[in-house]
Amino acid sequence: MDDPFLHLASLSSYIAQQFVQFIEDLICRDLLGWSEYLVDFGGLLVNFTTVPEACSFPSRVSDTGTSFRFHGRRSSYVNDNLPVNSFLEIVRSNQSYGGFRLIFEGLMLPVYGLRFTWKLTLASWRCFVSHIRCALVQVQSVISRVRTTLRGSSDDIGWLQQAPEMAPVVDGSARFRELLQGIRNGQHTLPDSFVYLLIPGFFSNHGPLYFVSTKKFFSKMGLTCHIAKIHSEASVEQNAWELKQCIEELHWGSGKHVMLLGHSKGGVDAAAALSKYWHDLKDKVAGLAFVQSPYGGIPVASDILRDGQIADKETRRIMEFLLCKLIKGDIRALEDLTYEKRKEFLKNHKLPDDIPLISFHSEASIALNVIATMSHIAHAELPWLPLPGFGDDESENVIQAGCKVPVIVPVSAALALCALHLQLRYGEKSDGLVTCRDAEVPGSVVVKPDIKLDHAWMVYSSWRKDPNEPDASEMCEALLTMLVELGMKRKEVLC
Template sequence: MPRSEFLPPSPPEPASALSPGPGAVARLVRSLRGLPSAERWWGPGCAGLPGWFQAESTPPSDATPRFRELYAQVRRGTPVLPAEANRHLYLLVKGMLGDELFGYLEDNQLRLERRGLDTEAVSVDTEGSLEANVAKIRKALEDAAFFRRSVVLVGHSKGAVESLSALAMYPHLRTGVRAVVALQAPYGGSPVAHDLMASPEMRRVVDIALPLLFYGVSRSVEDLSYPRRMDFVRRHPYPVEIPTVSLASSRDSRRSLLWPVANYLRQRYGLASDGLVAAVDAEIPGSRVVRLDDLDHAQAALLGIPGLAPYHPGDLTEAMVALALE
């Protein structure tokens, strides 16, 4: 097969110019005809890249024991939030496909509101580029500063990366931020995003599916690949002076809906992951890190089936915020 057939396609049209229309699914199926067999889909891989930033940055400190104490207290109904918690505005930032998933981050936000805290969801485009969403987070932080509100940022997955990126890029935003809670953030990159973008065949699927089905842009996935994250983090290192807690988790269980992806990452690279993010990539430099080996990527932001989900999103968020404000 000629080499030219393996080159990435031209960038898709802007999402606003695309409309699914009655024949959208049929067009998508036709566009995927002729793809090579599955074993070639995942490209050269990302071996050796996960955790690349750890040798270049301030190591995190382990706060897992303290988190477990706080989480147990939350489960018993014991108040854990400090008195100062009521003085802050809590900005929540959704991750990839967050607008498409029913109940995503809702229980996390509802728990904070039930504790009497002011919350607001930042209106990011969950299938949009990092650059566009950083601009929205910047505006939200500047608006809070205008009204002299201190802020606690709570981001999940890609939303956490965008929150961290806004603070790394714009020093003037940092003075108004009391703390950051980064839940399962692919700070160093995502092996899944990397493998999707590294394979021309899989990149073609993303280039077609995101605009057609979700009005998104494929750059939202590429922004989380290792080359993109390496370039960004080296130009904009995260300021370790901001009180930050990070959740780095993994789960290798067939009871997890993300087990097939987690199994792929473990079999191919030997990675402990939550199904989308390698645990080592979620440990934010200079943060207090909580390391859990029984939580997948969905369970921190979506209510699970009782008995199958080991953590409750609201309980998890309350304990993480209390840890961040200590």
């Protein structure tokens, strides 16, 4: 019985021989596979030429499909008696070179391992540095968003006064007080030679009493007064086009010039109509009065829709849902009131110089008693209900209860809180929405009342009226009377 260890040793020796033979065949194939390679061995020129078929050399090298041709050449130092069987020496040299190459590559394995380890280390380090850079970029982005959020509109409020190309304003508060006092004493000098158009502002479609008391007040004096039928939550460009058509219709129907009074966004819409379509409206419009209008922009809109601040995308989605889905408005109506959009619009569209302008702005009260002030914004009509009567007649025992109930909303309280926020954050006085500096239109006559009024006071009457204080209708009449005077003075100067 054969020894199994001898079989194992023989098998190991056979496998080793086959492996060595495979390596030598691979090296010889690479060495002899070169085309037209010339080797000079002591004056004997050997040309290796690849042939398509295998040669008949009885060795392992013959499997490579390479033939050898010898070309003799003479030289001054070469002996003529060259050995004929130099082919064996060449093969031995090639085999010895292949063995040396194998040994050299074997010795180079640690070097290759070190090179691979170095490359792996470099790749790991680069990956680590890349992750560190990404983390730094994210941290810098968060820091930038925090700074943008905290800074808010600090650099934008009052930019109209800082722009060198903007015309200066003139203070007309004293004359306004004189006219207002005369109106309260029964001196109504507003002429009926104009058509007075009241332009509502933001969310006016959701307040049925918006400008209603002022219109009734003007109608009782025999004046032609209208409230512009525009979508308050539409963009400025759309409302400007609708106002242009409305002004042309009023002028064509009455033959009179139109006096404009715009509240809040209504003033911005009216200014856009004049600046874009002045060529068509210059013979139809006599003047424009801005009442608490954010001509330069509004910080609340900018702080809500500013890009690059914390949760800017989420805030925009919420506002789009509120304005577009619930109110059926346009998000551009709020975007057009931001500082960025106002700067862009005023750069491309400027108000004409030959029209009288008045800018009215006020400051809201932030006292504690303002929280108890309620605003009357609408009427709710109750359905018919049979209620018992207290008379003797049986016909009086049933009373129809279909009547109107006032809708009271704490608008003044909300505006007081917003005014307090703007004062604490930016140190700016405002009516609760529009800062005083942003409401001053360049080249206009600025009117500052001596009483504190919030943003909604001019269009919504207070539930508790003070008879000693003027109401919104009287203030609107004073503003339009002053606007008529400015137009007459301008005509006198031109004449």
